[in-house]
Amino acid sequence: MNSSYWVESTPQTNYPNLSKDIDTDVLIVGGGITGILTAYMLSKSPLNISIVEADKMAMGVTANTTAKITSQHGLLYDYLLNSFGFDIAKGYLDSNEEAIKIIENIVKKENINCDFTKQDAYVYTCDKLSVQRIVDEVSSVTSLGLKAEYVTECPLPFPIEAAIKFPNQAQFHPRKYLLSLLPILEKRNVNIFENSKVIDIKHIKDKYEVYINGNKITTKYLVMACHYPIKNFPGMYFIKMYQESSYAIGVEVEEDVFDGMYISCDTPTTSFRNTTQENGKKLLIVGGGEHKTGATDVNIDDTYTNLENYIKSIYPKANIKYRWMTEDCVSLDKIPYIGEFSNFLPNMYVATGYKKWGMTTSHVAAKIISDKILGNENSYENIYTATRLEPIKNRKEFGNMLKTSIYSLAINKISPPIKSYTELKNDSGGVVNYKDKKLGIYKDNKGKMFAVIPYCKHLGCELSWNNLEKTWDCPCHGSRYDYTGKIITEPTTENLDTVDLE
Ligand SMILES: Cc1cc2nc3c(=O)[nH]c(=O)nc-3n(C[C@H](O)[C@H](O)[C@H](O)COP(=O)(O)OP(=O)(O)OC[C@H]3O[C@@H](n4cnc5c(N)ncnc54)[C@H](O)[C@@H]3O)c2cc1C
Numbered sequence: 001m002n003s004s005y006w007v008e009s010t011p012q013t014n015y016p017n018l019s020k021d022i023d024t025d026v027l028i029v030g031g032g033i034t035g036i037l038t039a040y041m042l043s044k045s046p047l048n049i050s051i052v053e054a055d056k057m058a059m060g061v062t063a064n065t066t067a068k069i070t071s072q073h074g075l076l077y078d079y080l081l082n083s084f085g086f087d088i089a090k091g092y093l094d095s096n097e098e099a100i101k102i103i104e105n106i107v108k109k110e111n112i113n114c115d116f117t118k119q120d121a122y123v124y125t126c127d128k129l130s131v132q133r134i135v136d137e138v139s140s141v142t143s144l145g146l147k148a149e150y151v152t153e154c155p156l157p158f159p160i161e162a163a164i165k166f167p168n169q170a171q172f173h174p175r176k177y178l179l180s181l182l183p184i185l186e187k188r189n190v191n192i193f194e195n196s197k198v199i200d201i202k203h204i205k206d207k208y209e210v211y212i213n214g215n216k217i218t219t220k221y222l223v224m225a226c227h228y229p230i231k232n233f234p235g236m237y238f239i240k241m242y243q244e245s246s247y248a249i250g251v252e253v254e255e256d257v258f259d260g261m262y263i264s265c266d267t268p269t270t271s272f273r274n275t276t277q278e279n280g281k282k283l284l285i286v287g288g289g290e291h292k293t294g295a296t297d298v299n300i301d302d303t304y305t306n307l308e309n310y311i312k313s314i315y316p317k318a319n320i321k322y323r324w325m326t327e328d329c330v331s332l333d334k335i336p337y338i339g340e341f342s343n344f345l346p347n348m349y350v351a352t353g354y355k356k357w358g359m360t361t362s363h364v365a366a367k368i369i370s371d372k373i374l375g376n377e378n379s380y381e382n383i384y385t386a387t388r389l390e391p392i393k394n395r396k397e398f399g400n401m402l403k404t405s406i407y408s409l410a411i412n413k414i415s416p417p418i419k420s421y422t423e424l425k426n427d428s429g430g431v432v433n434y435k436d437k438k439l440g441i442y443k444d445n446k447g448k449m450f451a452v453i454p455y456c457k458h459l460g461c462e463l464s465w466n467n468l469e470k471t472w473d474c475p476c477h478g479s480r481y482d483y484t485g486k487i488i489t490e491p492t493t494e495n496l497d498t499v500d501l502e
C-alpha cells in the first residue's frame with residue numbers, strides 16, 4: 001500500500017460525523033489545508049464556523065504533497081508579466097511571498113512543531129536549450145521586486161546548466177502543521193465533522209441548505225474548500241480546469257542529503273527536498289512523473305520505478321521507504337480561482353486550481369475568503385477572481401480538454417471495447433467486453449473479478465484503468481474511484497455502480 005511520509009508519521013484524527021440537522025454561520029466544505037486555514041482565520045470572529053470533511057481531516061491532496069512553501073511556482077513570472085502585465089504578476093508574487101510570512105507567523109504564534117525550516121528554492125535546467133528561459137525568468141522576477149539570483153551551480157549532486165534561486169523560502173511537515181491547528185479551532189468552538197460527505201447543495205432565499213449523511217446544515221456563508229468544486233452549475237469549473245497527477249518517493253541515502261528545494265523545468269520534471277524523520281535520519285523526497293489524470297496516451301505503469309531508478313543512478317544504495325501520488329487542479333490560465341463561486345450565488349466562495357502550489361496559495365485563499373466574509377478589504381482579490389471566463393481563451397488547453405471530453409463522453413462510449421474480459425491477466429483491469437456488455441473489470445491476484453459500470457458519476461465520461469494505483473480515473477476532470485467503485489477524488493460525489501458477476 002502506497003502512503004506518504006506525512007501520513008505515516010502522524011496519528012489519525014477522530015472527529016464525529018454529522019448525525020443531526022444544524023445551523024451555522026459559515027460552512028466550510030473540505031478539511032484540507034484550505035479549509036483548515038480558512039476556519040483558523042475566521043475563528044476569532046463571533047461567527048459560528050463548521051467544517052465538514054468527506055473523509056478524515058488533512059488526508060486529501062494535502063497529505064500527499066511535497067510541502068514546499070514558496071512563491072516560486074515553476075517558471076511562472078515571465079509568463080504572467082507577458083500575459084497579464086505588471087500589476088497581476090506583482091500581486092501574485094507579493095501575495096505568495098506574504099503567505100510564507102503568514103505561515104511562519106502562525107508557526108511561531110501557536111508554537112507549532114512542524115519541522116518548519118527556511119530553505120532556498122530553485123528551478124533548474126540540465127538542458128542548454130532552456131538556459132534562456134531561466135535568464136528571462138530572473139529578469140522578470142527581479143523587475144517585480146524579488147531578489148532572485150541566476151546561478152550555474154547549486155547544492156544538487158549533479159551538474160546543472162542554470163537555475164533561478166529564490167532565497168528565504170521554506171518547507172514543513174504539512175500534517176504536523178494542520179493537526180496542531182485543529183485543537184485551536186476546537187477551543188474556538190469550530191465544529192468539525194469527519195466522514196461527512198456533502199452530496200447536494202440548495203440555495204434557498206438568502207441561505208444554503210447542504211445535505212450530508214441524510215442530514216442538513218443550513219448556513220449563510222458557504223466555502224467550497226473541497227479541492228475540485230463539487231457543484232457543477234452555475235460555476236462551470238469543469239470547462240476551465242483539469243487535474244494533473246504526480247508521484248513522490250521518500251528515500252534514505254547513506255551520503256549527506258543536500259539542502260534546498262528544487263524543481264526542474266526540463267521534461268520529465270523532477271523535484272527534490274529533504275525532511276528530518278522522527279529517528280533523526282534525513283529523508284530525501286523526490287517527485288516527478290506528472291501526467292493529466294486519466295490520460296490514456298501515457299504509460300504510467302513504470303512511474304515509481306523510473307523515479308527509483310533515477311535516484312539509484314545518483315545514490316546506488318538508496319533505500320526507498322515511501323511511495324505516494326495525488327493530483328491537483330490546474331486552471332487554464334495558470335492562476336488559481338479564489339473568491340465568489342458564481343455571480344448568481346451570493347456568499348458562496350471557492351478556492352481551487354492551485355496547479356501543485358497550494359501551500360502558499362491556500363493561505364492566500366484563506367485570507368481573501370475570510371476577508372470577504374468579514375467585510376475587510378483585500379488588495380489581492382482581483383488577481384484571483386474565480387468567476388472569470390478568460391482561461392478558456394487558452395485555445396490549446398481548452399482544445400485539449402474539449403477533445404478529451406468528446407472522446408470520453410461520446411466516441412469511446414459508443415465504440416465497442418477492444419478486449420474481452422478473458423484476455424485480462426491477473427492483477428490487471430480495463431474496459432472490456434463481458435458477455436456483450438461493456439464493463440470495467442479488475443481481476444485481482446487470484447483471478448477474482450470486480451466489475452463496475454465504467455462511466456464517471458460526475459458528467460458521464462468513460463473511465464480509464466490505472467493499473468499502477470488499481471483505480472478508475474476520469475480523463476475529463478480527474479475524478480478517481482478505487483477498483484470496487486468507491487470514490488477517491490472529487491468532483492464526483494457518488495460511487496460507481498457495480499455489477500455482481502456471480
Ligand atoms: C504530488 C504533488 C506535490 C505537491 N507539492 C507541493 C509543494 O511542494 N508545494 C505546494 O505549495 N503545493 C504542492 N502541491 C499542491 C498542494 O498539495 C495542493 O494544492 C493542496 O494540498 C490542496 O489543498 P486543498 O485543501 O485545496 O485540497 P485537499 O487537501 O484535497 O482538501 C480538500 C478536502 O475536501 C474533501 N472533500 C472533497 N469532496 C468533499 C465533499 N463532497 N464533502 C466534504 N468534503 C469533501 C476531501 O476529502 C479533502 O480532504 C502538490 C500537489 C501534488 C499533486
Ligand code: FES
Pocket residue numbers: 238456457458459460461474475476477478479491492
Ligand atoms: S470527472 Fe467530470 S466526467 Fe469524470
